[in-house]
Amino acid sequence: MRTIPVIQEILSANDELAQENRERLNRAGVLAVNLMSAPGAGKTSLILRTAQALRGQLRLGVVEGDVASQVDADRVAAAGLPVVQINTGGGCHLDANMLRAALGRLPLEQMDLLIVENVGNLICPASFRLGEHLRVVLTSLAEGDDKPQKYPDLFLQADAIVVNKLDLEAYLDFDRQRFRKLVQAMNPHAALFELSCRNGEGVEAWTTWLYQQRQALLARLNP
Amino acid sequence: MRTIPVIQEILSANDELAQENRERLNRAGVLAVNLMSAPGAGKTSLILRTAQALRGQLRLGVVEGDVASQVDADRVAAAGLPVVQINTGGGCHLDANMLRAALGRLPLEQMDLLIVENVGNLICPASFRLGEHLRVVLTSLAEGDDKPQKYPDLFLQADAIVVNKLDLEAYLDFDRQRFRKLVQAMNPHAALFELSCRNGEGVEAWTTWLYQQRQALLARLNP
Numbered sequence: 001m002r003t004i005p006v007i008q009e010i011l012s013a014n015d016e017l018a019q020e021n022r023e024r025l026n027r028a029g030v031l032a033v034n035l036m037s038a039p040g041a042g043k044t045s046l047i048l049r050t051a052q053a054l055r056g057q058l059r060l061g062v063v064e065g066d067v068a069s070q071v072d073a074d075r076v077a078a079a080g081l082p083v084v085q086i087n088t089g090g091g092c093h094l095d096a097n098m099l100r101a102a103l104g105r106l107p108l109e110q111m112d113l114l115i116v117e118n119v120g121n122l123i124c125p126a127s128f129r130l131g132e133h134l135r136v137v138l139t140s141l142a143e144g145d146d147k148p149q150k151y152p153d154l155f156l157q158a159d160a161i162v163v164n165k166l167d168l169e170a171y172l173d174f175d176r177q178r179f180r181k182l183v184q185a186m187n188p189h190a191a192l193f194e195l196s197c198r199n200g201e202g203v204e205a206w207t208t209w210l211y212q213q214r215q216a217l218l219a220r221l222n223p
Numbered sequence: 224m225r226t227i228p229v230i231q232e233i234l235s236a237n238d239e240l241a242q243e244n245r246e247r248l249n250r251a252g253v254l255a256v257n258l259m260s261a262p263g264a265g266k267t268s269l270i271l272r273t274a275q276a277l278r279g280q281l282r283l284g285v286v287e288g289d290v291a292s293q294v295d296a297d298r299v300a301a302a303g304l305p306v307v308q309i310n311t312g313g314g315c316h317l318d319a320n321m322l323r324a325a326l327g328r329l330p331l332e333q334m335d336l337l338i339v340e341n342v343g344n345l346i347c348p349a350s351f352r353l354g355e356h357l358r359v360v361l362t363s364l365a366e367g368d369d370k371p372q373k374y375p376d377l378f379l380q381a382d383a384i385v386v387n388k389l390d391l392e393a394y395l396d397f398d399r400q401r402f403r404k405l406v407q408a409m410n411p412h413a414a415l416f417e418l419s420c421r422n423g424e425g426v427e428a429w430t431t432w433l434y435q436q437r438q439a440l441l442a443r444l445n446p
Binding site for chain 2: 039066068092119123140146165168
């Protein structure tokens with residue numbers, strides 16, 4: 001039973017760093033989103049679509065979390081966005097200390113919105129706050145409509161749930177009504193967006209919500 | 224730095240239990256497969272297709288690992304297969320002790336093949352041997368062709384790599400040639416299968432391989 005206190009200490013140390021990250025983001029007026037999903041749900045594609053839709057409205061910066069590789073950071077950098085790649089070297093989630101290091105390398109004063117793409121994992125990221133203002137869970141029609149039941153922790157915590165790959169609806173058995181009911185029963189406060197990063201359908205509702213969240217943050221910081 | 228020895232002890236204790244599981248499976252002549260994938264890749268669908276294809280040839284039993292719910296065990300039980308559901312209660316992988324408990328509830332003497340569906344996670348299950356004979360990684364066309372680069376540990380360890388959702392090929396950008404080259408470069412010893420659990424295409428090559436692996440196990444156990 002000796003491991004339990006150690007884990008508590010690690011989580012508590014993480015929460016302190018997360019609080020510091022949050023204060024740093026607040027000082028810069030940057031809204032931070034922790035974007036979490038299973039591998040291949042389309043986190044990077046959502047970031048690129050979001051940047052495109054918010055061009056001229058919000059200045060976006062990105063942190064890319066991966067076990068290995070810089071495939072995603074290269075895609076984001078090619079779109080002209082400031083990006084920092086974190087490789088966890090096998091680790092299954094980002095933590096607040098990793099984000100702290102990344103924040104030091106981003107031009108926060110020239111940003112309005114930070115999207116942190118967490119490691120592709122529907123389980124472990126639930127336990128580690130980074131200092132984000134919003135927790136967003138991305139899933140896709142290809143993963144099936146039962147994911148909230150099977151991976152409840154992330155869905156229960158989410159401020160928003162985004163369902164990607166609407167363009168594949170005709171070829172899959174995903175029951176959108178069933179999914180909505182599951183989410184409504186588990187987490188009625190989460191905003192729900194259904195969209196396609198491939199064809200852009202539904203993206204505007206999501207980016208409008210993000211824009212409003214940034215406005216609300218500014219109002220809280222400068223009452 | 225005090226956590227490192229603790230982790231080593233946990234892993235070593237796990238390996239001892241894994242060894243005991245392996246011996247128990249060997250005594251019963253049961254080939255055990257540890258099936259790992261991201262959430263929603265189609266592990267349960269692959270199990271159901273495999274059972275269908277091997278009917279009359281191999282008697283299959285199943286262990287379903289999930290964070291929560293028994294959605295998958297219900298599907299498998301409805302197909303008439305012996306199945307035990309393990310709920311990890313938030314845990315991100317199965318371990319050998321969990322499998323030990325499950326083995327005690329399965330009719331091993333009436334089985335030839337055990338498929339253990341691990342928790343949907345492309346990262347953490349890589350570190351925990353269960354006592355399996357074969358490690359199989361399942362991915363799908365919907366997840367994109369870069370997964371071996373981003374989640375190398377599981378792909379490097381795999382005895383077989385199965386790519387599901389071939390039926391969606393026309394609607395996705397998955398480059399099968401690129402994926403094959405990545406896998407070949409990383410793990411040239413892994414068997415590679417491309418199939419569709421939806422329409423059955425390619426399933427026979429996979430089940431023929433499984434059947435041969437069971438024959439090879441029997442030959443090793445009874446030389």
